[in-house]
Amino acid sequence: xxxxxxxxxxxxxxxxxxxxxxxxxxxxxxxxxxxxxxxxxxxxxxxxxxxxxxxxxxxxxxxxxxxxxxxxxxxxxxxxxxxxxxxxxxxxxxxxxxxxxxxxxxxxxxxxxxxxxxxxxxxxxxxxxxxxxxxxxxxxxxxxxxxxxxxxxxxxxxxxxxxxxxxxxxxxxxxxxxxxxxxxxxxxxxxxxxxxxxxxxxxxxxxxxxxxxxxxxxxxxxxxxxxxxxxxxxxx
Numbered sequence: 001x002x003x004x005x006x007x008x009x010x011x012x013x014x015x016x017x018x019x020x021x022x023x024x025x026x027x028x029x030x031x032x033x034x035x036x037x038x039x040x041x042x043x044x045x046x047x048x049x050x051x052x053x054x055x056x057x058x059x060x061x062x063x064x065x066x067x068x069x070x071x072x073x074x075x076x077x078x079x080x081x082x083x084x085x086x087x088x089x090x091x092x093x094x095x096x097x098x099x100x101x102x103x104x105x106x107x108x109x110x111x112x113x114x115x116x117x118x119x120x121x122x123x124x125x126x127x128x129x130x131x132x133x134x135x136x137x138x139x140x141x142x143x144x145x146x147x148x149x150x151x152x153x154x155x156x157x158x159x160x161x162x163x164x165x166x167x168x169x170x171x172x173x174x175x176x177x178x179x180x181x182x183x184x185x186x187x188x189x190x191x192x193x194x195x196x197x198x199x200x201x202x203x204x205x206x207x208x209x210x211x212x213x214x215x216x217x218x219x220x221x222x223x224x225x226x227x228x229x230x231x232x233x234x235x236x
Contacts, residue, residue, distance in 0.1 A: 004081040006109045007033070007088045008096045010121020011047050013228070014204040021203060026119050027051050030088060035061040037077050037089045037105055044090050065101050074104055081114050093228070095123045099143050099173065125171055128199035128230040131209045132169070135234060139169035145182065152182070156189045163194070164235045171232050179224035182231065187221070190214045193236035198222065200229040 007029055012021050030048065034055055038044035041062045048057075063077040081087055089096050089105055095118075096102040109116050125141050142159065146152045159170040174182040179200075186196060192215035200208040200222070208222065213236065 002084055003114060004084050004086040005115045005117050006078070006081060006106070007086060008102070008106070008116065008118045009088045009090050010095045010119060010123075011091045011093055013093050013122050013124055013202050017050060021122055022051075023120055026121065029086075029119070031055075033086055033088045034059060035063075035080050035085060035087045037063045037065050037087065037102070039064070039066050039090075039092045039100060043092060047090065065105060067101070069101070071104065074108055077105060078109060078112060078114065081109075082112075093124070095121055098123065098125060098141075122203055124173075124199070124202050124228070124230050127202050128197065128209065128232060129169065129171060131199060132197035132232045132234070133211050134169040134195070134197065134232055135167060136169070138167055139171060142170065142172040144174060145172050147178075149181075149185070153185050153189050156185055160190050160194055160233060163233050167235065169232055169234050171230065173230055176224075176226045176228055179227065179229050183217075183221065183224060186231070186233070187214055187218050190233065191236075192218075195234045195236055197232040197234075198224070198229060199232070200224055200227040202228075202230070 009026065009030060010022065030051055031053060036044060041064060044062060045057060078087070089102050091100055091102065097106055106116055129136055129139060145155050162168055163170050190196065192213060194214050195211060196214055196217055197211040198208065
């Protein structure tokens with residue numbers, strides 16, 4: 001019996017219709033699967049319904065991989081693949097394994113000689129980068145910055161230094177309800193001439209992507225509370 005494959009399945013960046021943002025090939029693969037590794041079962045089911053998925057959820061297996069999942073549980077998620085079944089790893093938004101825990105599953109799949117198939121889909125990090133006008137040949141994604149204010153400000157200083165000394169775009173995110181606090185720190189810490197791109201609600205109807213100097217942002221601060229956003233800084 002041939003072993004199954006692990007498909008890395010991107011999800012849309014918001015509530016938009018997945019059929020408008022994902023290749024038909026993705027939707028065809030998803031429609032055939034009945035076992036998924038997900039961060040949240042409820043949102044995974046919502047995504048599948050939006051793709052016109054027709055299987056009965058009572059007959060679909062969902063393995064939950066979140067911050068509470070023990071590393072000892074993960075090997076059992078891939079058992080079906082050894083028996084010839086294909087399994088899908090679903091992101092909460094965008095691509096799996098970027099700013100989510102899916103990388104642990106993929107690492108184990110490689111160790112078990114399982115074929116891993118990444119699928120095409122939207123990435124907020126890459127979309128914000130190409131829309132920023134910043135250096136796309138030398139960039140670094142830092143994920144989420146520290147929650148504690150003093151540590152966050154210290155990190156921002158280091159990121160700005162790297163942007164100038166390394167000629168490197170610095171990309172980072174924040175939990176949406178802390179966006180305004182992060183923006184305030186950026187406007188306080190960064191030099192007036194430093195460039196900041198804010199990319200919010202990417203691919204949604206109210207998408208907001210603008211690059212300005214810190215000096216310009218101080219004159220016209222956007223409201224980002226609870227809006228999924230990516231922040232990028234670069235030298236002037």
